[in-house]
Amino acid sequence: MKLLRSNPWRGTAISRVFGSLNYSTNTLASSSTTSPTFQPLHHRILFNKGPRVSILPVIHQWLKEGRDVEQSELRDFIIKLRQSRCYNLALEISEWMGDEMNFDLHPGDVAIRLDLISRVHGNKRAERYFDCIPNELRVVKVYGSLLLSYVEHKCLEKAEALFEKMKDLEFVKGPFTYNVMMNLYTEVGKHGKVDILVNEMGEKGIEYDIRTLNNRLHSYAATSDVGRMEKLLMKMEADPTVIVDWHAYAVAADAFLKAGELEKTSALLRKSERLITSKTRKSGYEFLMTSHAAVGNKHEVYRIWELYKDVVGFYNSGYRCMISSLVKLDDIEGAEKIVEEWECGNKLFDIQTPNLLINAYCKKGLLEKARSYAEKLSEGGKEDCRTWGILATGYHMNGQMAEAVETLKTAASLACRPGWKFDRSTVSACFDYLREKGDVEAAHELLRLFREMGHLPTDLFDKIGSYIDGGEPPMERIDEVQDRGMDSTV
Numbered sequence: 240m241k242l243l244r245s246n247p248w249r250g251t252a253i254s255r256v257f258g259s260l261n262y263s264t265n266t267l268a269s270s271s272t273t274s275p276t277f278q279p280l281h282h283r284i285l286f287n288k289g290p291r292v293s294i295l296p297v298i299h300q301w302l303k304e305g306r307d308v309e310q311s312e313l314r315d316f317i318i319k320l321r322q323s324r325c326y327n328l329a330l331e332i333s334e335w336m337g338d339e340m341n342f343d344l345h346p347g348d349v350a351i352r353l354d355l356i357s358r359v360h361g362n363k364r365a366e367r368y369f370d371c372i373p374n375e376l377r378v379v380k381v382y383g384s385l386l387l388s389y390v391e392h393k394c395l396e397k398a399e400a401l402f403e404k405m406k407d408l409e410f411v412k413g414p415f416t417y418n419v420m421m422n423l424y425t426e427v428g429k430h431g432k433v434d435i436l437v438n439e440m441g442e443k444g445i446e447y448d449i450r451t452l453n454n455r456l457h458s459y460a461a462t463s464d465v466g467r468m469e470k471l472l473m474k475m476e477a478d479p480t481v482i483v484d485w486h487a488y489a490v491a492a493d494a495f496l497k498a499g500e501l502e503k504t505s506a507l508l509r510k511s512e513r514l515i516t517s518k519t520r521k522s523g524y525e526f527l528m529t530s531h532a533a534v535g536n537k538h539e540v541y542r543i544w545e546l547y548k549d550v551v552g553f554y555n556s557g558y559r560c561m562i563s564s565l566v567k568l569d570d571i572e573g574a575e576k577i578v579e580e581w582e583c584g585n586k587l588f589d590i591q592t593p594n595l596l597i598n599a600y601c602k603k604g605l606l607e608k609a610r611s612y613a614e615k616l617s618e619g620g621k622e623d624c625r626t627w628g629i630l631a632t633g634y635h636m637n638g639q640m641a642e643a644v645e646t647l648k649t650a651a652s653l654a655c656r657p658g659w660k661f662d663r664s665t666v667s668a669c670f671d672y673l674r675e676k677g678d679v680e681a682a683h684e685l686l687r688l689f690r691e692m693g694h695l696p697t698d699l700f701d702k703i704g705s706y707i708d709g710g711e712p713p714m715e716r717i718d719e720v721q722d723r724g725m726d727s728t729v
């Protein structure tokens with residue numbers, strides 16, 4: 240179905256130019272039309288992309304100009320935005336396509352919209368949307384999308400109930416749904432259920448695929464059942480129909496590492512490396528660096544690092560892997576050199592990279608170095624709440640509470656990115672220190688900073704204030720708060 244008349248750039252703009260949402264704006268500029276003021280719709284969407292930006296005014300303006308867009312093109316926009324994790328924008332287009340324009344929706348459109356609702360608003364909203372879907376559109380892929388929502392949010396009972404309903408509807412005829420449930424059971428630690436599903440697949444004549452086998456490997460690895468894991472891996476290697484990839488050996492290597500069998504770990508890492516392809520180099524080499532560091536093989540860490548730089552390129556995640564690997568090997572000097580290299584070459588600053596070194600300094604008791612680097616970042620316009628929070632924890636762990644309090648004040652006065660949390664024990668220790676010292680004014684000042692910047696759960700403010708003034712400690716101490724605004728992270 241078309242909206243208005245046919246689109247003059249259909250078939251070229253989407254497939255050729257909108258192939259990725261992440262290429263440079265210079266490339267986009269070079270592919271503009273003959274009119275210097277005309278901007279294709281994909282171009283406008285790209286330049287309006289952002290977590291808090293609505294895409295609907297862009298589309299409305301496009302239509303106001305008398306231009307056209309087809310449903311197939313909207314679907315392509317949704318797919319590309321979803322692939323780029325711009326879920327809010329993808330959902331906006333999906334809702335506009337179905338609700339405002341009343342396009343005829345296919346089951347695939349419904350399944351994608353359900354997935355986007357789950358990602359943006361949570362699984363309860365996804366459930367409400369599912370309940371409104373007409374029966375004729377509730378096909379296997381729509382049920383599968385709801386099941387994936389439950390798995391993503393670890394809703395075990397709901398996932399199990401839906402899985403049974405899908406079996407009753409005869410929607411479970413291949414390994415996909417079983418694999419999804421195996422993944423959930425592994426995630427929530429119900430490893431015995433994985434074997435039950437494997438047996439059920441055999442009884443129903445449903446053939447395993449590589450994901451089934453990998454799920455079993457993950458389950459055995461998670462329970463440190465290296466014996467069964469090794470037997471399964473040998474069967475996979477002997478089966479000509481099974482293509483064992485690098486990730487399977489990586490899972491096995493990690494399990495043997497946890498079991499302390501370093502020789503087997505190293506052998507499996509070598510096998511894993513040989514199976515890394517051009518598409519898996521980045522994640523594969525990053526895994527190998529951290530794994531060789533855990534084994535204690537510094538030579539292999541540096542060898543993989545040189546390969547990474549040569550064939551993968553410059554990525555912040557790669558530098559973070561290398562720095563954390565060297566820190567694990569107690570090679571602080573080597574980590575410093577990698578950080579210097581990163582400082583000279585990074586085009587997208589990421590505070591997590593220097594924070595790794597600052598955290599390493601703190602753990603080694605090199606607090607002067609840690610503070611010096613934090614101040615250097617601040618002077619360079621890179622001041623960050625997380626950096627000072629790490630340093631405050633460093634002072635706390637080294638018994639320098641006066642410095643910990645002052646540094647925590649600096650951290651608390653800065654805004655933090657969503658999701659980042661202060662170290663619970665450090666914050667608790669600082670309030671305890673000020674109370675015992677009798678410095679009520681300083682304690683209330685610190686609490687005020689936490690309140691103004693939203694760093695603590697709101698229900699704790701009055702309790703902490705009362706505690707500062709000599710009252711009883713909160714029943715739920717700051718350092719006992721779980722996932723309510725306090726945690727330790729770089």
